[in-house]
Amino acid sequence: MPPFIFLILFWFSVFQNSVHFLSANPPASSCSNGAPRISYPFRLNPQQPQQSKSCEVPSGFELFCEKNLTKIYFPSYGDDLVVKSISYPTKRINLLDPRNCVHHVFLNLDLSLTPFRYFYVLKDYTYLNCSTSLSRPFMEVPCMSGSDFHVYTVDPSLPLPASCVAVKTVAVPFEYSPYLADNSLGLGLTWDSPLLQETRTEHTVVVICVFVIVMAILVSIKVQWSGTNSGRKKIGYYRACEN
Numbered sequence: 001m002p003p004f005i006f007l008i009l010f011w012f013s014v015f016q017n018s019v020h021f022l023s024a025n026p027p028a029s030s031c032s033n034g035a036p037r038i039s040y041p042f043r044l045n046p047q048q049p050q051q052s053k054s055c056e057v058p059s060g061f062e063l064f065c066e067k068n069l070t071k072i073y074f075p076s077y078g079d080d081l082v083v084k085s086i087s088y089p090t091k092r093i094n095l096l097d098p099r100n101c102v103h104h105v106f107l108n109l110d111l112s113l114t115p116f117r118y119f120y121v122l123k124d125y126t127y128l129n130c131s132t133s134l135s136r137p138f139m140e141v142p143c144m145s146g147s148d149f150h151v152y153t154v155d156p157s158l159p160l161p162a163s164c165v166a167v168k169t170v171a172v173p174f175e176y177s178p179y180l181a182d183n184s185l186g187l188g189l190t191w192d193s194p195l196l197q198e199t200r201t202e203h204t205v206v207v208i209c210v211f212v213i214v215m216a217i218l219v220s221i222k223v224q225w226s227g228t229n230s231g232r233k234k235i236g237y238y239r240a241c242e243n
Contacts, residue, residue, distance in 0.1 A: 006237070006242040009086065018150045019116070025198060029044050030070070030100040031044075031065035031067075031068055031069060031070045032065075032068035034070070034071050035068065035070050036072070036083050036084070036085050036086045036243045037086065038063055038086075039088065039107065041061045041115075041191070042061045042062075042063050042086070042104075043061060043062060043063070044062075044063055044064065044065070045062040045064045047050075048062070051128060054154075058113045060116065060191075061115065061191075063083060066080070069082050070125075071082040071083060072093075072095065074108060074109055074110075074114065076079070076111075076113065076114075077105065077108050077109045077110075078108070079098075080098070081095040081096065081097060081098070081105070081187070082095065082096040082097075082098055083095060083096075084096050084204075090190075091187055091190050091191055092119050092189070092190050093116075093188075093189050093190075094112035094187060094188050094189075095187035095188075095189065096187065097187065099143070100143065101141075101143035101144060102186050102187060103141050103144060103153060103172075103176055104143060104144055104149075105186075105187065106170060106172040106173075107127055107144075107167070107170060110162035111189070115191045115192050116189040116190065116191050116192075117189065117190060117191075117192075118172075118173055118186075118188065118189060118190075119188035119189055119190045120173040120174075120186065120188060120225065121173070122171035122172060122173060123171065123172070123173075123174075124156050124169055124170070124171050125153045125154065125155065125156070125169065125170065125171075125172050125175050126153070126154050126155070126156045126158075126166050126167075126168070126169045127152070127153055127166070127167040127168050127169075127170070128151065128152040128153075128154055128160070128161070128165070128166060128167065129149055129150075129151055129164065129165050129167050130149065130151075130152065130163050130165075131148070131149060131150075131163045132150070132163040133150050134152060134161060134163075134164070137224070138161075138179060139152065139153070139175070139176050139178070140151045140176075141151055141153060141176045142194060143194075152164070152176070153172075153176045154175070155175075156169050172186065173186040173188075174186060194237060
């Protein structure tokens with residue numbers, strides 16, 4: 001095989017590796033030193049989503065900075081959540097509720113219109129609003145209760161106490177427990193990113209197209225090279241006959 005063919009194949013290999021590197025290592029940013037690294041599929045929005053006047057529907061992967069904290073805004077929840085960490089290999093984002101009331105987030109956060117879902121296995125629990133305090137095994141949610149009402153999370157199969165009204169039944173990672181005080185425990189989300197698959201598909205198509213073009217060039221060069229050699233052989237043959 002002629003040396004120039006090896007050169008073409010070498011540059012094709014370099015191009016393919018470059019495409020793979022760029023798709024796997026997009027530019028990253030962060031809100032401060034020690035803050036989560038923001039990379040694809042997430043992107044940093046210079047404005048808070050609530051202040052943005054753009055009519056474009058948010059992708060769901062937009063993050064913003066506030067007082068060196070990384071935050072994300074969910075329209076269904078109506079408030080910001082702090083991004084504690086992001087693991088790109090496991091596709092997990094851990095969030096904190098600034099009000100330290102994870103069950104308030106569970107009750108009001110609707111992930112159905114977002115690319116996210118809970119990282120943990122979910123189970124249905126019913127939120128009860130009661131006019132009187134209940135005894136065990138009912139566990140009151142202090143951050144959602146007041147002086148004249150009491151909020152509980154219970155199994156939906158339990159009978160409804162006379163002093164309570166069922167507010168809503170939602171699928172959440174766990175019911176309230178005073179032993180699970182870390183408000184980040186249940187705010188682990190994972191995401192689906194069809195855009196990533198589309199990007200990889202586009203890169204694959206580009207690589208295939210380049211491969212086809214290179215092969216066509218190789219075939220064309222080979223045909224021309226064969227024709228040139230054939231012509232040289234004929235000229236040598238005619239010269240030999242003349243002699």
